[in-house]
Amino acid sequence: TLRLICTTTAVQRKNAGASGPEKYTEAFIKKQIEEFNLGKRHLANMMGEDPETFTQEDIDRAIAYLFPSGLFDKQARPMMKHPTEVFPEQRKIQWGEDGRPFHFLFYTGKQSYYSLMHETYEKFLNVQKHQEQMIAQDLPLQKEKRNLAGSRWLTKIELEEMLIEKLSDDDYSRFIQLLQKLVALPCADIEENYIQKFSKEVPVQLQKVVIEPLQYDERGVAFSTGEGKRKTARATAVVYDNGTGKITVNGTDMLHYFPVLQDREQLLFPFQFLGRIGKHDMVCTVSGGGRSAQAGAIRLASAKALRSFVTEKEVEFMRQAGLLTVDPRVKERKKPGQEGPRRKFTWKKR
Amino acid sequence: MAAPSAAGLGRRLRAWLPRIMPVRWSRYNPSYLEPEVKKESYQKPLEELTEEEREQSELKAVRPIKAAPPTLSSSVFSDPMISKFTNMMMKSGNKVLARSLMSQTLEAIKRKQLEKYHKAPENEKETIECNPYIIFHQALKNCQPIIGLSNITRGGKTYQVPVPLTDNRKRFLAMKWLITECRENKHRRTMMPEKLSQELLLAFNNEGPVIKKKHVLHKMAEANRAYAHFRWW
Numbered sequence: 001t002l003r004l005i006c007t008t009t010a011v012q013r014k015n016a017g018a019s020g021p022e023k024y025t026e027a028f029i030k031k032q033i034e035e036f037n038l039g040k041r042h043l044a045n046m047m048g049e050d051p052e053t054f055t056q057e058d059i060d061r062a063i064a065y066l067f068p069s070g071l072f073d074k075q076a077r078p079m080m081k082h083p084t085e086v087f088p089e090q091r092k093i094q095w096g097e098d099g100r101p102f103h104f105l106f107y108t109g110k111q112s113y114y115s116l117m118h119e120t121y122e123k124f125l126n127v128q129k130h131q132e133q134m135i136a137q138d139l140p141l142q143k144e145k146r147n148l149a150g151s152r153w154l155t156k157i158e159l160e161e162m163l164i165e166k167l168s169d170d171d172y173s174r175f176i177q178l179l180q181k182l183v184a185l186p187c188a189d190i191e192e193n194y195i196q197k198f199s200k201e202v203p204v205q206l207q208k209v210v211i212e213p214l215q216y217d218e219r220g221v222a223f224s225t226g227e228g229k230r231k232t233a234r235a236t237a238v239v240y241d242n243g244t245g246k247i248t249v250n251g252t253d254m255l256h257y258f259p260v261l262q263d264r265e266q267l268l269f270p271f272q273f274l275g276r277i278g279k280h281d282m283v284c285t286v287s288g289g290g291r292s293a294q295a296g297a298i299r300l301a302s303a304k305a306l307r308s309f310v311t312e313k314e315v316e317f318m319r320q321a322g323l324l325t326v327d328p329r330v331k332e333r334k335k336p337g338q339e340g341p342r343r344k345f346t347w348k349k350r
Numbered sequence: 351m352a353a354p355s356a357a358g359l360g361r362r363l364r365a366w367l368p369r370i371m372p373v374r375w376s377r378y379n380p381s382y383l384e385p386e387v388k389k390e391s392y393q394k395p396l397e398e399l400t401e402e403e404r405e406q407s408e409l410k411a412v413r414p415i416k417a418a419p420p421t422l423s424s425s426v427f428s429d430p431m432i433s434k435f436t437n438m439m440m441k442s443g444n445k446v447l448a449r450s451l452m453s454q455t456l457e458a459i460k461r462k463q464l465e466k467y468h469k470a471p472e473n474e475k476e477t478i479e480c481n482p483y484i485i486f487h488q489a490l491k492n493c494q495p496i497i498g499l500s501n502i503t504r505g506g507k508t509y510q511v512p513v514p515l516t517d518n519r520k521r522f523l524a525m526k527w528l529i530t531e532c533r534e535n536k537h538r539r540t541m542m543p544e545k546l547s548q549e550l551l552l553a554f555n556n557e558g559p560v561i562k563k564k565h566v567l568h569k570m571a572e573a574n575r576a577y578a579h580f581r582w583w
Contacts, residue, residue, distance in 0.1 A: 265423050269423050296420055319415060322387070322417050
């Protein structure tokens with residue numbers, strides 16, 4: 001049961017903070033947490049598992065088993081989560097008994113955002129002062145470059161969660177600009193701790209994909225398979241070693257299947273990039289899509305198959321040439337009230 | 351297929367700074383980088399690269415890369431300028447026709463130049479350029495205007511103000527002038543490759559109607575020099 005705490009009429013008139021007056025008191029949330037823990041132990045006993053080592057995943061599985069639901073929306077199904085995930089974080093009431101706000105920037109409307117900006121600027125001035133001191137003492141300025149490629153700034157949503165306050169796009173971009181200015185200074189290493197609060201590691205992508213080893217068929221010839229898609233076309237390619245550069249598509253030669261030069265160029269692109277034009281044979285099957293989509297699908301499939309024949313460095317080169325990414329562009333849907341995806345109906349004055 | 355949704359691409363993963371919500375969006379996450387297709391750039395050893403290039407290569411090692419479009423290829427025959435020109439010549443998405451016209455144009459240029467080569471005396475044979483790609487690039491370069499005009503309205507009157515042009519705009523104008531010139535101002539029965547090859551050869555020698563148009567534009571800009579201060583960007 002939710003209960004509004006008693007507020008003075010003055011408070012009720014002002015629209016307090018981001019999302020209205022505090023709906024859940026601290027005592028209420030504490031009670032919810034106790035009930036949740038008790039419920040967790042009961043559930044563990046019911047399922048016959050150890051109450052001490054009952055994780056959230058076990059809870060989800062148990063609830064899905066005990067209360068099966070056929071509803072489409074996952075968030076409409078019964079769930080049992082820790083109260084901090086269910087009840088959104090709320091700011092406490094920011095003024096005292098007499099109505100006087102605690103924070104000195106309360107009347108700006110976005111107190112946490114402006115206090116954050118002030119703090120960051122203070123660090124900036126600090127770094128500048130330090131830099132001037134170093135120059136005055138003729139000491140060398142440190143130039144250790146932060147690894148820009150491996151980290152990113154917090155997104156707007158993450159920053160909003162951190163500050164528990166709504167931000168506008170303009171505010172967010174101003175904050176990021178200030179951070180970038182701070183990082184650009186040579187002596188910014190002093191404030192590294194502060195900066196790390198606002199940056200996140202980007203996981204290095206490349207080690208995700210596992211390259212399959214070569215397979216050998218009856219004659220002892222090495223081959224490898226790959227699958228590719230583009231728009232609605234799906235293709236599978238089998239690339240054989242010790243070949244003459246013959247390419248067979250759906251049982252017919254590629255010259256007959258793709259009369260257009262551009263498609264044939266696309267088929268040969270991976271081979272030409274690696275310099276292995278006359279060395280491999282290819283047999284592929286493709287279905288769906290149009291002429292150009294099928295060519296793109298086969299290109300992706302053959303590039304994936306060639307990864308097994310080639311060194312890791314060359315795989316990296318292929319990835320940077322754009323041969324190993326699935327092209328996500330598809331036909332845009334037609335919207336109601338318009339004639340096509342972008343074209344609007346002819347505007348008539350009357 | 352599934353309807354494209356900007357939110358579905360993972361809003362949280364984007365460290366994107368939108369100032370104005372863009373109307374044209376792409377299916378790629380903004381962190382995707384453009385692919386580099388040329389083989390030579392991958393064979394350079396690390397020491398030869400400048401600082402910027404080193405940073406670029408480090409960034410490329412971490413970020414995902416977009417898929418190469420079907421018009422781009424690492425073969426010696428694919429040229430970005432020629433592809434751009436072919437796309438501009440294309441009507442209603444008929445790429446096959448546009449590409450065949452382009453290849454016929456280049457063939458026609460080669461034939462004309464070879465004719466001239468065989469008829470010329472010995473000492474002039476070296477000055478005649480036979481490579482159609484070189485002729486195409488040089489002709490486009492000759493057609494590019496240096497300065498453009500833009501309409502600015504002040505106090506009710508619209509003035510033509512001289513304005514600097516970006517590289518892309520210059521290339522676009524040169525190509526557009528060539529194509530419109532060929533489509534409109536020639537005899538109806540001549541084929542496009544013939545018309546285009548004639549125009550390109552004239553432009554290569556700094557003659558012809560397109561070069562004249564460029565000179566007219568320059569003269570107008572020179573004449574309207576007085577209004578140059580109206581430009582605020």
